[in-house]
Amino acid sequence: KPTYxxxxxxxxxxxxxSLQVSR
Incomplete structure (x- = not known):
């Protein structure tokens, strides 16, 4: 989850x- x-x-x-998208 984005929270952690x-x-x-x-x-x-x-x-x-944005980090998730870059991954």
Whole structure:
């Protein structure tokens, strides 16, 4: 889930979505 990604990356939920897209 984007929530754990946000905590790991320390970025906002919007940025986490971008990370998922880049992956």
């Amino acid at each position: 990604l946000t905590r790991l990356t320390g970025l906002t939920p919007e940025n986490s979505k």
